[in-house]
Amino acid sequence: MKPLEGKVALVAGGTRGAGRGIAMELGAAGATVYITGRTTRNKISEYGRPETIEDTADLVNDLGGIGIPVQVDHLVPEQVESLMKRIEKEQGRLDILVNDIWGGEYLIEWNTPVWKHSLEKGLRMLRLAIDTHLVTNHYALPLLIKNEGGLVVEVTDGTEEYNNNNYRLSLFYDLAKSSVNRMAKALAHELSPYGCTAVSVTPGWMRSEIMLEHFGVTEENWMDATKLEPHFIISETPRFIGRAVSAIAADPNKHSLNGHSLSSGQLAKMYNFFDINGSQPDCWRYLVEVREAGKPANAEGYI
Template identity: 70%
Template sequence: MTGPLQGKVALVAGATRGAGRGIALELGAAGATVYVTGRSTRARRSEYDRPETIEDTADLVTAAGGKGIGVPVDHLDRSAVRDLVTRIADEQGRLDVLVNDIWGGEKLFEWNTPVWEHDLDNGLRLLRLAVETHAVTSHCALPLLLSRPGGLVVEVTDGTADYNRDTYRVNFFYDLAKASVLRMAFALGHELGPRGATAVALTPGWMRSEIMLEAYGVREDDWRRALEREPHFAISETPRYTGRAVAALAADPGVARFNGRSLSSGGLAREYGFTDLDGSRPDAWRYLVEVQDAGKPADTTGYR
């Protein structure tokens, strides 16, 4: 059997863990060749000092049915990104999907801390990792993506355009980073649309990443134990849910209708009919507005 993305080539920038890994796996499950990049390798950990590696992600992509290719890349290093794109062009001759999922900010932001009290070096480093890396990668990779019609760019962020417009997110630096990525997709839509490609912003919901599970002291197989501490965590989703959203977009011949728009995993699940790994269909951003932010008791009835 061949998947809907057989013969397609994707680059998932920032695929060591979390949403990037989930996206890479689902693109692989759909049959794509997926280049996965990051700074954490089996030989050397990044400043995160975590066990997940790009080699692990590449192996998981291959096991899922695609072809995973891990490449160590710091996306602030322009020459390294150029070399990556040259390699993809030499080895594949095409790039069909670019996913900008680089983040790197978990250890750099301070919750509810005003800009004048926040560590300035950490805040500026966060912006470089979360925003500049996306710009560098797009600058280097888009000529290859545009060499064939129908390319797709996915800018992964936190929060929909509607939600982030009206909601202060964590602090000055975090808010600016996530809003900037949303705007990137909007701007890229204007630049790519007339040239035969599509750009979208995509947000997961409350995602059960490796770091999130660890923060709650749970595993994926017993994540509901975290509800004792945070009942609203019941709306959470796996990284593969976001991956299925990207795979659905990449396989959709009519994806251009979303050009420049802000999308969510839950919204696309309704659009395309896919589910999370447990068969549910969480719609976190509707839940956040209508239940959590409204101060109502946790109840996911009608939201997953």
């Protein structure tokens, strides 16, 4: 089954993590997926990480989609404008825009008040998290609204409810991730007259390349990390949020979700999909009801 065959998607920030998982699942559903990022096989970004947009495109192709890598810095308007002209010339349409640009993991100073946090790093984090999404929306949406049924997915960390009720361990990070939820809500109003939909979607505790590296494990032996952090048992692969986004994109009634803030776990229940190991981790409910309630790690009823 290829429910997205003939659809054109742009995963902005698809080099690794959630963006890679989303690109893969859109490809598995038959979409043509443009994958942007700063790191290519010939040039590494400030991240200094080995993952590349070409690697992501290969994974999309392996799953039956069409992956097209394009090096883009989404803080440079001219590069984003050029990308959109290319997509319009090559495809004539854009059906799905996924704004997953981030790049701030190494800038966060956790549990550090704003007056002690590096101002340079904090402001850079906000630019990477917010300005990149605004620039991309500015240039991409004129193409997306040409056809009814277009979808914009703003990827963040934390649902609107969770972020409104919890301090995210850094003022800069808190602002970055809460702003993206608000962006989706505002976009919902601006896109609705064109029959298009905007949502924000968050993964749970995601086993990204950086997270696995942090715990010194791989996807094959990730459970070993629970010896250091027992609550990691609720974690999920990047493919899980990918399946969430793919399910929304394929839903003919997706406009009913317009403006909503959603999690991969919520969407798994709604659309009845599973992570690659057959689980359905409901991370955000678990974090509130188990970890933050001071209970011992136990994923029964949450996975």
